[in-house]
Amino acid sequence: MDPAVVDVAFEERYWYPHDGGVVWVAGYQLVDPESGRYLARDAPQVLAAGLIVANVAGAARHHAEALADEASVAPGGALTLRRDPDNPHDPNAIAVHPGAGGAQLGWVPRDVAVDLAAELDAGRPWSALAMRERRASPRDPREGLTMLLAPAPAIELRVHPGR
Numbered sequence: 054m055d056p057a058v059v060d061v062a063f064e065e066r067y068w069y070p071h072d073g074g075v076v077w078v079a080g081y082q083l084v085d086p087e088s089g090r091y092l093a094r095d096a097p098q099v100l101a102a103g104l105i106v107a108n109v110a111g112a113a114r115h116h117a118e119a120l121a122d123e124a125s126v127a128p129g130g131a132l133t134l135r136r137d138p139d140n141p142h143d144p145n146a147i148a149v150h151p152g153a154g155g156a157q158l159g160w161v162p163r164d165v166a167v168d169l170a171a172e173l174d175a176g177r178p179w180s181a182l183a184m185r186e187r188r189a190s191p192r193d194p195r196e197g198l199t200m201l202l203a204p205a206p207a208i209e210l211r212v213h214p215g216r
């Protein structure tokens with residue numbers, strides 16, 4: 054089975070959420086290969102490819118030390134998905150770890166894990182990588198991570214020039 058080839062652009066910028074505050078975002082954004090326009094998580098091309106973009110759940114709250122470890126994972130870095138069927142809070146739980154090993158970074162969100170767990174349990178290959186990181190500023194520790202999940206043994210990023 055071939056890797057999932059995904060078109061992306063790299064960007065670093067401040068983001069001003071609707072609910073207030075300022076967040077530094079750095080990493081990859083999915084793009085349309087022909088126009089270079091950014092694609093939303095629910096864009097038809099993203100859904101047709103079976104790709105899922107999701108935040109790593111519980112990262113800042115329960116795994117802040119692992120998340121802040123600069124060597125553990127950076128945008129574009131591989132992530133490992135590990136099923137945790139004995140989890141007392143969710144039988145569909147899937148832990149997220151750095152691809153090279155290390156402390157747990159968080160979880161696949163519950164609404165995604167409900168379907169993904171069955172895929173993993175059936176032995177179908179899924180891969181994950183870190184897409185973007187969130188910080189208060191470029192100098193502060195990482196506070197969040199967005200990941201890309203694909204129904205393939207690996208994900209290959211095809212980087213396009215940024216806007």
